[in-house]
Amino acid sequence: xxxxxxxxxxxxxxxxxxxxxxxxxxxxxxxxxxxxxLTTKIIGxxxxxxxxxxxxxxxxxxVKTKQKVKxxxxxxxxxxxxxxxxxxxxxxxxxxxxxxxxTVKKTKYxxxxxxxxxxxxxxxxxxxxxxDFKYSHVQAKAYKLRNxxxxxxxxxxxxxxGYVNEKAFARSSAxxxxxxxxxxxxxxxVGFNAQDAINYVTDSHGSLVDNDSVAISCKSTKLKISDxxxxxxxxxxxxxxxxxxxxxxxxxxxxxxxDAKEGIxxxxxxxxxxxxxxxxxxxxxxxxxxxxxxxxxxxxxxxxWATNSAGTEKAANMETxxxxxxxxxxxxxxxxxxxxSSAVQGIDIYGHDMVSTNLDSGYANNxxxxxxxxxxxxxxxxxxxxxxxxxxxxxxxxxxxxxxNVKVSPYMKLGHGQAVGSTKKYAYVVANWNRSNxxxxxxxxxxxxKSTMQVDKIWTFKVWNGSFKYPRIFLNADVIDDKxxxxxxxxxxxxxxxxxxxxxxxxxxxxxxxxxxxxxxxxNSSEVQGFVWNSVLDNYYIGFxxxxxxxxxxxxxxxxxxxxxxxxxxxxxxxxxxxxxxSYKDKLYLNLNHPTETLKFNYQYVN
Numbered sequence: 138x139x140x141x142x143x144x145x146x147x148x149x150x151x152x153x154x155x156x157x158x159x160x161x162x163x164x165x166x167x168x169x170x171x172x173x174x175l176t177t178k179i180i181g182x183x184x185x186x187x188x189x190x191x192x193x194x195x196x197x198x199x200v201k202t203k204q205k206v207k208x209x210x211x212x213x214x215x216x217x218x219x220x221x222x223x224x225x226x227x228x229x230x231x232x233x234x235x236x237x238x239x240t241v242k243k244t245k246y247x248x249x250x251x252x253x254x255x256x257x258x259x260x261x262x263x264x265x266x267x268x269d270f271k272y273s274h275v276q277a278k279a280y281k282l283r284n285x286x287x288x289x290x291x292x293x294x295x296x297x298x299g300y301v302n303e304k305a306f307a308r309s310s311a312x313x314x315x316x317x318x319x320x321x322x323x324x325x326x327v328g329f330n331a332q333d334a335i336n337y338v339t340d341s342h343g344s345l346v347d348n349d350s351v352a353i354s355c356k357s358t359k360l361k362i363s364d365x366x367x368x369x370x371x372x373x374x375x376x377x378x379x380x381x382x383x384x385x386x387x388x389x390x391x392x393x394x395x396d397a398k399e400g401i402x403x404x405x406x407x408x409x410x411x412x413x414x415x416x417x418x419x420x421x422x423x424x425x426x427x428x429x430x431x432x433x434x435x436x437x438x439x440x441x442w443a444t445n446s447a448g449t450e451k452a453a454n455m456e457t458x459x460x461x462x463x464x465x466x467x468x469x470x471x472x473x474x475x476x477x478s479s480a481v482q483g484i485d486i487y488g489h490d491m492v493s494t495n496l497d498s499g500y501a502n503n504x505x506x507x508x509x510x511x512x513x514x515x516x517x518x519x520x521x522x523x524x525x526x527x528x529x530x531x532x533x534x535x536x537x538x539x540x541x542n543v544k545v546s547p548y549m550k551l552g553h554g555q556a557v558g559s560t561k562k563y564a565y566v567v568a569n570w571n572r573s574n575x576x577x578x579x580x581x582x583x584x585x586x587k588s589t590m591q592v593d594k595i596w597t598f599k600v601w602n603g604s605f606k607y608p609r610i611f612l613n614a615d616v617i618d619d620k621x622x623x624x625x626x627x628x629x630x631x632x633x634x635x636x637x638x639x640x641x642x643x644x645x646x647x648x649x650x651x652x653x654x655x656x657x658x659x660x661n662s663s664e665v666q667g668f669v670w671n672s673v674l675d676n677y678y679i680g681f682x683x684x685x686x687x688x689x690x691x692x693x694x695x696x697x698x699x700x701x702x703x704x705x706x707x708x709x710x711x712x713x714x715x716x717x718x719x720s721y722k723d724k725l726y727l728n729l730n731h732p733t734e735t736l737k738f739n740y741q742y743v744n
């Protein structure tokens with residue numbers, strides 16, 4: 138009988154629990170959601186909790202109040218007063234005080250308990266701290282108002298997460314590059330775009346402001362800023378640039394260096410001849426696969442075999458190393474600032490760090506091509522699952538562990554994005570326009586601090602063969618250390634590739650031609666899709682769609698055969714474009730698009 142009673146109690150408790158859960162889940166939300174345009178948010182330094190949900194609900198609450206109740210009742214109160222009452226003591230007359238009582242009316246108070254209906258904010262599960270997403274790409278398009286404070290529903294790297302107090306954002310804030318050093322270039326017809334120094338500027342709610350909305354002024358005795366926001370580098374001088382939007386304000390110091398001959402040298406190497414037949418062709422980007430935004434998981438590795446210049450089949454192979462996320466922003470983000478696509482143009486690897494330059498399709502050929510640089514900590518790498526970062530197909534805990542290994546830069550200038558490199562602390566990009574037609578304008582080098590993924594220094598440099606009439610523009614380059622760039626220049630008129638070493642001392646750059654190869658390599662004018670120097674093997678690798686050429690560098694030792702074609706490898710990726718090469722120690726990596734996939738070469742085949 139007792140066991141039966143216990144069973145009844147347990148069942149009743151279970152049913153009661155289910156009923157209360159049903160009631161809780163059916164609570165009406167009385168809060169209003171205000172929709173806004175989809176904007177990018179910048180996370181600040183203050184830590185606030187991110188909640189899975191928040192709603193305003195009615196609750197029944199017992200409230201103990203003090204209620205005034207008037208009641209007439211009689212009480213006896215002793216009121217002393219003096220009355221001469223005669224009495225005698227030993228024949229003498231004396232008086233004494235007597236106490237009288239009277240009835241009075243009093244107001245009595247009592248406590249009562251009432252049940253009232255009130256509205257109360259209820260927050261869902263605490264998912265994370267706002268600072269967990271400080272280096273992620275954060276967006277929002279709606280908020281709820283609680284006690285006059287906005288709580289935005291945020292998306293992180295494309296995935297909807299939860300609500301956070303807007304005080305978590307960097308509001309009315311501006312962050313710009315503090316130091317800009319420009320080469321003295323009398324032939325630069327464009328100048329320096331002052332917007333290139335902007336990391337971010339935000340409004341009063343922490344939303345990223347379009348660069349065109351930021352007022353930029355120039356204080357200088359020698360330099361001026363044009364109405365379109367460009368500073369000429371045709372004469373030496375210094376200036377202070379001020380960036381302002383609302384209450385947000387920041388300044389940058391700009392210097393045009395004094396040496397007008399900086400970067401001028403001679404391209405006088407004879408170059409190494411090749412025995413290449415003038416019939417090697419490959420396909421162009423217009424023949425490639427169409428980009429896909431699918432969030433479906435690719436669950437298999439690719440392995441590509443290549444034939445070498447001697448016709449040996451399976452002379453080289455490369456296998457899947459990593460599939461990139463399908464995107465790192467909300468699907469349908471309406472502007473470039475908000476989009477972080479998987480249209481990777483270049484990659485670089487240093488130790489456990491990988492960086493990629495991510496541009497939207499169609500913007501890589503723009504004079505002011507911008508986008509985002511993405512950092513991956515390869516220690517936390519999984520070959521397949523990181524594709525799903527922008528989706529909800531991963532558990533939140535797993536997703537959060539991935540997010541902590543990914544950083545997204547602010548919207549920045551990238552150029553074509555295939556002149557990229559990295560070191561222990563920094564990532565670099567030479568942001569050149571790939572339709573510049575080899576003009577004499579200055580070339581821009583941006584340095585990104587990998588700890589914050591923000592640009593912290595900008596230089597410009599020039600490389601001329603004798604004069605401005607023979608400039609060298611590097612659409613492909615490898616930044617091999619914090620002071621050295623190896624630039625690849627295709628001299629189409631002479632059917633040769635030149636390799637230039639650009640060295641920096643302080644803010645000054647010098648350039649020297651260090652190798653040349655007397656061949657177009659590919660005969661049908663297809664663009665170079667990747668370039669890298671392997672420091673261990675001391676070889677250059679030049680990538681085209683379905684071709685890789687290995688050329689002796691001679692940077693480590695004897696340079697007598699620098700520029701010599703050692704081999705080439707032909708492979709088929711089924712019209713997936715090559716988008717960058719990378720190297721670290723003896724390893725070589727190649728990046729493909731549609732979907733974006735990084736491949737790793739088998740060492741024994743490329744040495």
